[in-house]
Amino acid sequence: MILIADLGATNARFCMTDDGTSYFHQAKYPINNFDSLEDLLSLYFSEHKVTNPQKAVIGVAAPITEDSISFINIDLEFSKQKLKKNFFPKGLIVVNDLELQAHALLDLDQRHLSYIGELRAKSGPKILISPGTGLGLAGIIGDKVISTEAGHINISTAITNDNLAVIINEFMIKEGRAPTYEDFLSGKGISRFYTFFSNDKKLKLTNEEILAKRNDSSALQAINLLNYLLASYLRYVTLVWGATGGVFLSGSIINSLVLTEDYQDFRDVFESSDTMRIVLESAPIAIVRDEEIGFLGGMEIAKKLLN
Numbered sequence: 001m002i003l004i005a006d007l008g009a010t011n012a013r014f015c016m017t018d019d020g021t022s023y024f025h026q027a028k029y030p031i032n033n034f035d036s037l038e039d040l041l042s043l044y045f046s047e048h049k050v051t052n053p054q055k056a057v058i059g060v061a062a063p064i065t066e067d068s069i070s071f072i073n074i075d076l077e078f079s080k081q082k083l084k085k086n087f088f089p090k091g092l093i094v095v096n097d098l099e100l101q102a103h104a105l106l107d108l109d110q111r112h113l114s115y116i117g118e119l120r121a122k123s124g125p126k127i128l129i130s131p132g133t134g135l136g137l138a139g140i141i142g143d144k145v146i147s148t149e150a151g152h153i154n155i156s157t158a159i160t161n162d163n164l165a166v167i168i169n170e171f172m173i174k175e176g177r178a179p180t181y182e183d184f185l186s187g188k189g190i191s192r193f194y195t196f197f198s199n200d201k202k203l204k205l206t207n208e209e210i211l212a213k214r215n216d217s218s219a220l221q222a223i224n225l226l227n228y229l230l231a232s233y234l235r236y237v238t239l240v241w242g243a244t245g246g247v248f249l250s251g252s253i254i255n256s257l258v259l260t261e262d263y264q265d266f267r268d269v270f271e272s273s274d275t276m277r278i279v280l281e282s283a284p285i286a287i288v289r290d291e292e293i294g295f296l297g298g299m300e301i302a303k304k305l306l307n
Helices: 037-047 080-086 097-107 162-175 187-198 207-212 217-241 252-257 260-270 277-281 293-305
Strands: 002-007 011-017 024-030 055-060 068-070 077-079 091-096 113-115 126-131 135-141 144-147 246-249 285-288
Touching: 002 037, 002 097, 002 293, 011 293, 024 037, 037 080, 055 097, 055 293, 077 080, 080 091, 091 097, 091 293, 097 126, 097 135, 097 144, 097 293, 126 217, 126 252, 162 187, 162 217, 187 207, 187 217, 207 217, 207 252, 217 252, 217 260, 217 277, 260 285
Parallel strands: 002 055, 055 091, 126 246, 246 285
Antiparallel strands: 002 011, 011 024, 068 077, 113 285, 126 135, 135 144
16 A cells, blocks of 8 residues: 655645555645644554555655755654655655646546636646645646746736735835745735735634635625736746646635636736737636545556555
8 A cells, every 4th residue: 555645734635545546545634733744644544544554655845855854834844764764664755745736637537627718738838836825836748747936936016906016015014025926825815915905904704714705895806816916927837837738726725716707807817918928828727626636646656656
């Protein structure tokens, strides 16, 4: 058996696979409830009566550089060598969480996709973007998946409208730095935008409640501005990556933020370019509806450990 773990900044998701084609023993835990990955693994194995599988594929909301892995938005770290020695001596693959999810696009069932516009995914470079606690982006060329830290790019002043300019200025005064796309295209961005439009400094609504309150003018203004910023961001990263094969969006925020009634305005903003409109008009955009895309991608990687 091979463990698959999708470790975001909010939730830790686990499952097992025998053959890389199906998974079982799914579980989800709030990751902030644990002091270490070892504690998480021990609980999961205990609750599902899993004998240490000795092999694992783990996606983490962190850059993969040296042996030590430190998460960006939570206080959690671990050593790959130590984890392999103590839990997975027969094989351990650690990748960025968006890289994990992006592997699912190599063989994703079309029924899991909702397209924004008439274009459908085709051959060519692709990108996967997922707003959550942070903002992740991975690229796909052929069967090669490449992780990035593109969520940490500073917001371009070229796309700033009146409301966004005020929000950016307030952010810079408070934080002492320019905002990145991750600062706004994330859970914390939802609450920041709603607070700005509602002037409610004692925010009591969750992000899920804000996105569901489209009959509330402040919530709708926040949603519209978030969609504008997201479509603008996609325009830039699509051109940088040359992602004419497809632009894919995943995660629970996306599934509540970008609804059918937003599609036309979303594509209009995405295609808004004086010089590259013809390229952008040829790029499909799709929302991945399967929230367990990390498991699907993990199974693709797990096939490397089957021998």
